Amino acid sequence: MSLDGCFYFQVHQPWRLRRYPYRDVGHSHDYFDEQVNADILRRVAQKCYLPMNALLLELIRQHRPHFRVSFSISATALEQMAAFAPEVLVSFRRLLATGAVELLSETSHHSLAALYSPREFAAQVRHHRAVCRRLLGAPGPVFRNTELIVSNAVAGQVAALGFAGLCLEGADKLFGWRNVAAPYRFATAPALAALPRHYRLSDDIAFRFSDRQWAAWPLGVERYADWLQGEAAALPPQAGGRGFLGLFMDYETFGEHQWADTGIFDFMRALPGELLRRGGFRFVTPSEAARRVPPGAATLDLPAPVSWADLERDTSAWDGNAIQRAALAEAFALEPFVRRHHARHAADAARVLEDWRRLLTSDHAYYMSTKHWSDGDVHQYFSPFESPYDACINYMNVLADLAQRVGAPAPRPV
Amino acid sequence: MCGSGDMLDGLKRQAQALGIGDRVEFRGFLAPGAVDRLLAQSSLLVMPSVSEPFGLVALEALRAGTPVVLSRQSGVREVLGHSLQVDFWDHEKLADQILAVLRLPVLARQLVEEGRAQLARLSWDESAQRIVDAYARVAGLDVAGGTAT
Numbered sequence: 433m434s435l436d437g438c439f440y441f442q443v444h445q446p447w448r449l450r451r452y453p454y455r456d457v458g459h460s461h462d463y464f465d466e467q468v469n470a471d472i473l474r475r476v477a478q479k480c481y482l483p484m485n486a487l488l489l490e491l492i493r494q495h496r497p498h499f500r501v502s503f504s505i506s507a508t509a510l511e512q513m514a515a516f517a518p519e520v521l522v523s524f525r526r527l528l529a530t531g532a533v534e535l536l537s538e539t540s541h542h543s544l545a546a547l548y549s550p551r552e553f554a555a556q557v558r559h560h561r562a563v564c565r566r567l568l569g570a571p572g573p574v575f576r577n578t579e580l581i582v583s584n585a586v587a588g589q590v591a592a593l594g595f596a597g598l599c600l601e602g603a604d605k606l607f608g609w610r611n612v613a614a615p616y617r618f619a620t621a622p623a624l625a626a627l628p629r630h631y632r633l634s635d636d637i638a639f640r641f642s643d644r645q646w647a648a649w650p651l652g653v654e655r656y657a658d659w660l661q662g663e664a665a666a667l668p669p670q671a672g673g674r675g676f677l678g679l680f681m682d683y684e685t686f687g688e689h690q691w692a693d694t695g696i697f698d699f700m701r702a703l704p705g706e707l708l709r710r711g712g713f714r715f716v717t718p719s720e721a722a723r724r725v726p727p728g729a730a731t732l733d734l735p736a737p738v739s740w741a742d743l744e745r746d747t748s749a750w751d752g753n754a755i756q757r758a759a760l761a762e763a764f765a766l767e768p769f770v771r772r773h774h775a776r777h778a779a780d781a782a783r784v785l786e787d788w789r790r791l792l793t794s795d796h797a798y799y800m801s802t803k804h805w806s807d808g809d810v811h812q813y814f815s816p817f818e819s820p821y822d823a824c825i826n827y828m829n830v831l832a833d834l835a836q837r838v839g840a841p842a843p844r845p846v
Numbered sequence: 847m848c849g850s851g852d853m854l855d856g857l858k859r860q861a862q863a864l865g866i867g868d869r870v871e872f873r874g875f876l877a878p879g880a881v882d883r884l885l886a887q888s889s890l891l892v893m894p895s896v897s898e899p900f901g902l903v904a905l906e907a908l909r910a911g912t913p914v915v916l917s918r919q920s921g922v923r924e925v926l927g928h929s930l931q932v933d934f935w936d937h938e939k940l941a942d943q944i945l946a947v948l949r950l951p952v953l954a955r956q957l958v959e960e961g962r963a964q965l966a967r968l969s970w971d972e973s974a975q976r977i978v979d980a981y982a983r984v985a986g987l988d989v990a991g992g993t994a995t
Contacts, residue, residue, distance in 0.1 A: 825946040
């Protein structure tokens with residue numbers, strides 16, 4: 433029994449809004465906080481992107497040709513790198529040049545378009561591909577939707593765009609007693625191989641690594657490799673002797689969420705060597721993993737969306753309360769007006785389209801979440817606003833201005 | 847504006863001077879039932895206090911189904927996360943919050959629903975018990991068991 437391990441790192445930065453008071457509506461079309469966005473991107477570049485890219489390059493060279501990784505990088509992150517820290521793009525290009533690194537496809541603006549507008553979803557997937565090509569290189573044939581949000585409907589849209597595989601959360605509510613490492617396809621889109629995230633082993637690195645209350649702290653590579661071998665031993669017969677292990681996590685895990693002094697970089701430096709030394713473990717790219725899923729594999733049925741967020745593993749982080757749902761509905765209701773404006777080749781057409789898409793980035797809705805709000809939870813940790821309500825008011829002010837620019841009627845009160 | 851006090855005449859003159867005399871109603875002193883009715887008729891209660899040890903009126907407004915904007919320099923804001931909050935000196939943000947509640951009924955509704963849920967967890971009994979518990983902790987007493995630990 434052996435395992436195909438697939439590291440996929442998510443790289444995303446939203447265009448954060450500046451404080452946009454209502455009196456600016458109709459007067460100022462500058463929505464984004466250049467300084468804050470530049471500061472955050474440069475800080476994360478220094479703490480995570482640059483050192484971790486350097487480490488991965490070193491590991492790829494050291495273990496050539498056995499070590500592989502993959503990235504999904506939103507276009508909003510890529511454009512910010514180009515604007516504020518172009519050396520990060522250079523380091524990503526160096527990684528891609530090794531041939532051991534694959535890019536996943538996603539929506540350009542890390543949006544929820546798959547849930548609201550199939551047309552905009554397809555447009556953003558194309559746009560993402562174009563931005564990747566321009567700045568880094570073409571993404572491969574495997575897709576990853578925003579926050580791993582997948583349903584039968586989403587899988588159908590992804591399959592229609594010609595992809596070979598789709599990443600998803602290996603959620604208990606979806607897999608139940610079934611082994612997440614076995615090969616699967618999607619019931620409603622059998623052309624797509626399913627690449628599930630092993631959430632426990634992924635979160636051991638992404639969340640628990642520095643937790644001193646955790647029984648396994650401090651986590652060393654030997655123990656972690658033991659766990660992976662345990663997964664291989666537990667593979668069901670239908671896996672054909674080889675299982676898939678999806679280790680999917682935010683790239684900012686390395687150096688930003690888990691600081692360098694937790695030993696996270698040393699852990700990653702030692703891990704590939706330890707796994708390769710033991711045997712029975714192979715690093716694969718998502719496209720290699722998708723190719724290995726046989727045509728007749730068992731299928732997954734997802735009537736409701738599953739994501740990698742929060743304990744609920746659903747979409748409630750973005751649409752769980754009334755103000756979030758109203759904001760999302762309002763933003764997507766502008767689509768026909770933005771398109772008409774664009775088709776008229778107005779002087780500001782490209783800028784308006786880009787501004788609208790930046791507002792579709794899921795982070796804006798995430799900041800409005802009031803889930804566990806009284807506990808001051810993870811949503812607030814990431815939010816630049818003092819409260820979900822301030823996030824909502826600021827966002828709705830900006831939308832009111834954008835609506836005027838594209839000649840949309842003032843939003844009806846809901 | 848309801849209630850009476852030393853500043854009432856001055857405020858009336860100020861409203862006239864600002865040219866908004868026809869937009870501001872001074873109701874004077876109101877009996878408790880009348881206060882509740884007035885709160886229920888209001889779109890919003892704004893409490894822009896420079897300093898407010900607690901601010902019970904915010905809870906009364908919520909009970910009447912009216913959303914609240916609270917000064918961050920008030921005590922009540924600590925127990926009412928589901929409210930709009932603003933530093934008393936931040937006029938621009940205060941104006942934005944007032945406009946948003948009037949413009950976005952969905953926001954007003956959520957503030958009231960969530961705020962009332964928080965309100966339901968507040969009671970004098972609860973507060974009294976927490977004070978008793980705090981004293982007991984300091985004194986090293988086990989109140990529940992009635993014995994010193």
